[in-house]
Amino acid sequence: MKSYQIALLEGDGIGPEIIREGRKVLEAAAQAGGISLRFNPYPYGAEHYLKTGETLPDSAIREFRDSDAIYFGAAGDPRVAPGVLEVGLILKIRFDLDQYINLRPIKLYPNVESPLKRNVPIDFYCVRENLEDFYNGMGAIFRSSGDPAEVHHCDLAMHRVPYDARFSLESRLGAADDYAVGMGIITRKNTERTMRYAFDLARAKGKSKVTAVDKDNVIPFMYGLWREVFEDVAKEYPEIAHENNFADACNMWFVKQPESYGVVVLPNLMGDIITDLGAAITGGLGFAAGANLNPQGVSMFEPIHGSAPKYKGQNVINPIATILSGGLLLENIGEPELGALVERAVEETLRSGAIRTRDMGGSTTTSQVGDAIAAKVLELSGK
Numbered sequence: 001m002k003s004y005q006i007a008l009l010e011g012d013g014i015g016p017e018i019i020r021e022g023r024k025v026l027e028a029a030a031q032a033g034g035i036s037l038r039f040n041p042y043p044y045g046a047e048h049y050l051k052t053g054e055t056l057p058d059s060a061i062r063e064f065r066d067s068d069a070i071y072f073g074a075a076g077d078p079r080v081a082p083g084v085l086e087v088g089l090i091l092k093i094r095f096d097l098d099q100y101i102n103l104r105p106i107k108l109y110p111n112v113e114s115p116l117k118r119n120v121p122i123d124f125y126c127v128r129e130n131l132e133d134f135y136n137g138m139g140a141i142f143r144s145s146g147d148p149a150e151v152h153h154c155d156l157a158m159h160r161v162p163y164d165a166r167f168s169l170e171s172r173l174g175a176a177d178d179y180a181v182g183m184g185i186i187t188r189k190n191t192e193r194t195m196r197y198a199f200d201l202a203r204a205k206g207k208s209k210v211t212a213v214d215k216d217n218v219i220p221f222m223y224g225l226w227r228e229v230f231e232d233v234a235k236e237y238p239e240i241a242h243e244n245n246f247a248d249a250c251n252m253w254f255v256k257q258p259e260s261y262g263v264v265v266l267p268n269l270m271g272d273i274i275t276d277l278g279a280a281i282t283g284g285l286g287f288a289a290g291a292n293l294n295p296q297g298v299s300m301f302e303p304i305h306g307s308a309p310k311y312k313g314q315n316v317i318n319p320i321a322t323i324l325s326g327g328l329l330l331e332n333i334g335e336p337e338l339g340a341l342v343e344r345a346v347e348e349t350l351r352s353g354a355i356r357t358r359d360m361g362g363s364t365t366t367s368q369v370g371d372a373i374a375a376k377v378l379e380l381s382g383k
Contacts, residue, residue: 001035001036002034002035003035003036003037003170004037004069005068006026006037006038006071007063007067007070008039008040008042008070008342009042009071009089010022010041010045010155011072011073011307011375012017012045012046012047012064012073012074012307013077013218013307013308013311014307014309014311014317015045015072015074015306015307017052017291017315017319018317018322018366019071019072019302020264020318020320020367020370021319021323021369021370021373022322022323022325023326024371025323025342025345025370025374026329026342027374028375028377028378029326029330029338029342029377030338031153031154031383032338032341032377032378032380033322033337034058034211035338039137040067041197042062042076044060045075045077045324046076046085047082049080049084051111053288054181055084055088055089056090056092056093058096062094063204065219069298069300070299070300070301071301071302071325071326071329072090072301073302073303073307074302074303074306074307074308075306076307077304077309078255079162088104088259091135091137092349094130094131094300097294097298097299097300098131098297099268099292099293100193100293101128101129101185101194101197101291101295101300102127102129102130102290102292102293103126103127103128103290103293103328104125104126104266104278104289104290105125105126105324106124106240106261106278107122107123107282108281108282108283109172109282109283109287109346109347109350109351110347111351112287112350112359113180113355113361114282114283115280116258117257120257120259121259122259122281124262125201125205125207125262125263125383126263126264126265126271126275127194127197127263127266128265128267128268129190129191129194129266129267129268130292131268131269132185132186133183133184133185133269134183134184134268135268135272138185138186139180139181139182139196140180140345141180142178142179142180143178149287150382160178164372166246166274182342184219184269185227186222186225188229191226191229192232192233193211193236194265195229195230196233197293197295199233199234199237199263200265202240202262203237203240205262205263205321207240207263208250209238209240209242209243209260210234210240210265211244211245211261211262211264211265211353212226212242212244212245212264212265212267213244213250213264213266213267213271213274214244214245214246215247215248215270216244216248223267225376228245228369230242237317239271246273247266247270250264251274254277254278254281255277255281258281259331270299275288275304276304283359284318284359285303285304285305285318285321286305286321286360288303288319288359288360289301289303289321289325290328293332299332301325301328301332302322302325303324303325304321305324313336314360315365315366315367316365317357317358317366318359318374319369320350320357323342323346324346325369326342327339327340341380342373344378344380345377346373348380349373349376355367355369
């Protein structure tokens with residue numbers, strides 16, 4: 001029997017509840033496929049940080065490297081300052097494991113209400129570059145009072161970026177006003193592999209067009225390189241159409257004509273923002289799966305929503321985003337048929353009308369959703 005090692009981080013808030021249901025469905029899929037999934041739990045999150053002051057040790061990263069995948073719940077707790085867990089946990093995993101792709105499927109499932117008035121099919125993929133742009137932790141706040149500057153340079157990024165933000169900023173310490181500077185970074189090598197992943201995904205999923213998003217009209221010194229690499233890579237895929245969208249226009253077209261998209265490739269910051277709009281037009285964050293991918297290494301799978309601490313322990317959260325993320329996990333560890341089985345089980349369970357969670361206007365509990373989809377996985381497989 002083929003066996004896979006899955007590092008399990010439940011995280012904070014509703015994390016343990018949604019991971020419980022995601023694991024339930026993954027175990028049903030493993031039973032259907034005759035494989036073994038061994039879940040190795042790790043304690044890292046808010047509770048661990050509050051007790052120990054530790055976010056994620058390097059020893060855990062070394063252990064993750066020996067896993068087939070990471071399954072993650074959610075990060076964030078009101079008792080911990082914003083950014084501590086997000087940077088020290090999620091971004092550390094992304095950077096240290098070189099997870100340069102953030103994949104977010106944008107799909108409207110049966111019986112899920114979209115805020116769009118037109119009844120159109122929505123089924124495309126967002127490929128967000130995951131390591132560069134303005135998410136590199138480098139920048140500074142300078143004080144007109146003469147107090148020492150608060151210069152930030154993220155240790156997670158410094159091994160990737162061979163210079164420090166301070167070298168071009170110190171000359172402005174005498175400015176008459178407080179000011180802040182953040183540094184965005186785009187490299188040809190990383191952009192090229194991101195673009196190539198987007199075109200390969202379009203080819204694998206039968207999508208006829210790749211759209212690259214940027215703001216080249218106002219930040220040409222960064223996004224000019226982004227566009228240049230996009231055009232270079234597109235030449236290798238002559239059968240796939242390609243186009244550019246400015247980020248603001250992309251937001252508009254997501255609403256006006258979402259059916260026109262196949263694969264959308266976005267810089268890190270814009271991708272983080274725009275993909276939440278993608279989630280909104282397909283029913284909300286409860287259906288928004290996510291993956292942080294290193295196609296040549298270890299990847300992490302998580303819903304894109306947060307930890308929703310006010311709902312912790314109430315058994316009311318929609319776990320479908322986590323379940324669909326588990327389907328992506330199966331696909332990416334080499335079990336694409338089982339990944340497709342999980343998605344089909346979600347689709348048919350929703351089509352039947354058997355579940356309607358609070359965000360859908362119903363009262364189905366978190367655990368009832370997991371039970372129903374796990375049962376559907378086994379039913380569809382004939383088990």
